[in-house]
Amino acid sequence: MTNTHQRPLRILLAKLGMDTHTVGITIIAHALREAGMEVIFTGLKQTPEMVAAAAIQEDVDVVGISTLSAGHTRNLPKLARLLREAGAGDKLLLAGGVIPEEDRPLLEEAGVDRTFTMGSDTRDIVAYLNEWWAQQLAADA
Amino acid sequence: MDVAKELLKGTILAGARAIRWLDDGDPRGARSLAEIFPHTGKAHIIGITGPPGAGKSTLVNALISEQRRRGRRVGVIAIDPSSPFTGGAILGDRVRMGKHTLDPDVFIRSIGTRGQAGGLARSTHDACLILDAMGYDLVLVETVGVGQDEIDVVALAHTTVIVGVPGLGDEIQAVKAGLMEAGDLFVINKADRDGYEDTYRQFELMLHLRAESKALSSEHWSPPLLRAVAVKDEGIAEIVDAIDQHKAMLQHTGEFGLRSAQREREQALTLTCTEIMRSIRRNADPAILSAVEKREMDPYRASQLLIQNWQKDPDI
Numbered sequence: 001m002t003n004t005h006q007r008p009l010r011i012l013l014a015k016l017g018m019d020t021h022t023v024g025i026t027i028i029a030h031a032l033r034e035a036g037m038e039v040i041f042t043g044l045k046q047t048p049e050m051v052a053a054a055a056i057q058e059d060v061d062v063v064g065i066s067t068l069s070a071g072h073t074r075n076l077p078k079l080a081r082l083l084r085e086a087g088a089g090d091k092l093l094l095a096g097g098v099i100p101e102e103d104r105p106l107l108e109e110a111g112v113d114r115t116f117t118m119g120s121d122t123r124d125i126v127a128y129l130n131e132w133w134a135q136q137l138a139a140d141a
Numbered sequence: 142m143d144v145a146k147e148l149l150k151g152t153i154l155a156g157a158r159a160i161r162w163l164d165d166g167d168p169r170g171a172r173s174l175a176e177i178f179p180h181t182g183k184a185h186i187i188g189i190t191g192p193p194g195a196g197k198s199t200l201v202n203a204l205i206s207e208q209r210r211r212g213r214r215v216g217v218i219a220i221d222p223s224s225p226f227t228g229g230a231i232l233g234d235r236v237r238m239g240k241h242t243l244d245p246d247v248f249i250r251s252i253g254t255r256g257q258a259g260g261l262a263r264s265t266h267d268a269c270l271i272l273d274a275m276g277y278d279l280v281l282v283e284t285v286g287v288g289q290d291e292i293d294v295v296a297l298a299h300t301t302v303i304v305g306v307p308g309l310g311d312e313i314q315a316v317k318a319g320l321m322e323a324g325d326l327f328v329i330n331k332a333d334r335d336g337y338e339d340t341y342r343q344f345e346l347m348l349h350l351r352a353e354s355k356a357l358s359s360e361h362w363s364p365p366l367l368r369a370v371a372v373k374d375e376g377i378a379e380i381v382d383a384i385d386q387h388k389a390m391l392q393h394t395g396e397f398g399l400r401s402a403q404r405e406r407e408q409a410l411t412l413t414c415t416e417i418m419r420s421i422r423r424n425a426d427p428a429i430l431s432a433v434e435k436r437e438m439d440p441y442r443a444s445q446l447l448i449q450n451w452q453k454d455p456d457i
């Protein structure tokens with residue numbers, strides 16, 4: 001029997017804590033949808049525990065966090081750890097928003113794969129994800 | 142990880158992966174399904190349908206709480222539309238169900254329609270089987286909410302809940318067109334809103350007409366009409382009571398098993414039709430199609446030839 005593969009990338013987008021800056025995450029969600037991706041939106045005021053649980057239930061390929069109100073040096077490493085502990089460390093972890101340059105090494109060390117800060121072109125984000133996804137699909141084939 | 146074995150034990154990572162495979166049409170999905178299928182048929186499948194914005198997700202959130210209070214493990218499949226142009230989707234039903242994310246006895250999965258009409262996604266049925274095999278006592282299926290033709294859920298669910306809201310004139314039309322005949326339970330949500338009384342009377346009238354009709358009424362069940370304010374958890378226990386009564390009726394009459402059996406039988410036929418269609422499209426002789434394009438051959442004649450050719454070499 002022949003099966004037609006149809007495998008869009010699935011990405012979970014969320015905001016952690018009390019951060020209510022919603023413009024960036026909304027723009028990203030629409031850009032990714034236009035690029036043919038499935039965006040699972042879990043809303044605001046999430047904890048790292050909630051994001052990790054939802055990411056697993058939804059079996060997303062990528063977890064994207066938008067963070068503009070600080071706290072990222074604490075909650076992003078925690079999220080990365082929770083995902084690893086739950087056996088989901090293979091998911092790509094992205095962050096965007098207001099993330100000072102000097103925090104990046106710490107985040108990368110902790111397992112954040114890539115950050116996109118203020119002024120990032122959504123086309124670059126889409127291109128980055130498409131390229132990563134193509135590699136995943138090729139490795140899986 | 143042996144996905145089928147693990148999901149039978151209830152491992153979330155495994156169940157989530159199996160649903161992904163089935164949604165993507167990955168052959169590993171069908172292989173897992175073969176292993177778990179004998180263990181399915183237990184879960185109560187409950188469809189929740191109604192127009193967009195009626196409060197379906199909010200209602201599902203409240204229903205989960207009440208079902209958990211009654212000690213049941215709950216699976217949820219929430220369907221949102223995929224863009225017909227890009228295939229992408231924003232699946233946002235979870236936003237209203239956030240408080241259940243950390244409950245280990247609740248599993249919520251968002252699915253995009255990926256080109257399927259009728260209010261469900263192609264993989265909805267498969268996802269229900271997976272949640273069933275994982276041991277969830279019930280599966281709540283929230284449909285897209287497009288209106289008129291959203292009746293696929295009726296064939297899938299044991300119990301179909303139709304959600305209406307005050308103040309949507311043409312929504313009533315949509316309900317008339319088919320859902321009114323199909324629903325097992327009617328809920329008017331947003332009963333805190335103006336126009337509730339009018340909507341209630343309209344529904345009441347239509348249910349009365351349904352009860353009068355020999356073809357549509359049943360001696361075992363007359364669909365209740367309930368009110369709810371999902372945002373305030375009002376009327377929720379009554380809805381779950383009615384859902385429980387409907388299930389008890391289905392079990393008592395033997396219809397519970399009958400509906401499940403019919404669903405699997407239909408799924409076998411649907412899968413067959415889908416494969417045959419794909420095969421025919423894949424193998425269609427371009428020369429014949431181009432003759433039709435040039436108006437040298439009519440579509441009926443072309444169809445006969447395409448079928449004849451395909452029968453000689455079905456490639457399926």
Ligand code: B12
Nearest residue numbers: 019020021022023024064066068069070096097117118120
């Ligand atoms: C608009 C705004 C607000 C609005 C938000 C309205 C809304 N609904 O979103 C309001 C007025 C409510 C507000 C409130 C506050 N704000 Co304010 N706000 C801003 C402002 C001016 C712009 C943010 C914005 O919308 N940018 C436009 C979007 C498109 O950009 P973006 O979010 O960065 O997203 C882009 C990228 O970062 C990336 N991206 C973002 N998320 C993601 C996610 C993924 C997965 C990926 C791949 C990429 C990605 O892609 C986007 C496209 O390029 C910024 C200043 C700034 N320079 O950022 C301050 C700013 C973020 N706010 C700030 C502060 C302090 C506050 C307040 C605490 C109080 C205050 N001083 O006003 C409150 C707190 C609110 C809260 N609880 O979170 C500070 C934060 C400082 C910090 N982090 O250290 C900033 C940086 C201003 C400053 N220089 O002090 N704010």
Ligand SMILES: Nc1nc2c(ncn2[C@@H]2O[C@H](COP(=O)(O)OP(=O)(O)O)[C@@H](O)[C@H]2O)c(=O)[nH]1
Nearest residue numbers: 193194195196197198199330331369370371372
């Ligand atoms: N006033 C009122 N608003 C409600 C009620 N239930 C849901 N809503 C709101 O209706 C909107 C749509 O709800 P949602 O559950 O997403 O609807 P869905 O599209 O049918 O899933 C949200 O803003 C809800 O807060 C209710 O009982 N009363």
Ligand SMILES: [Mg+2]
Nearest residue numbers: 197198234283
């Ligand atoms: Mg919804």
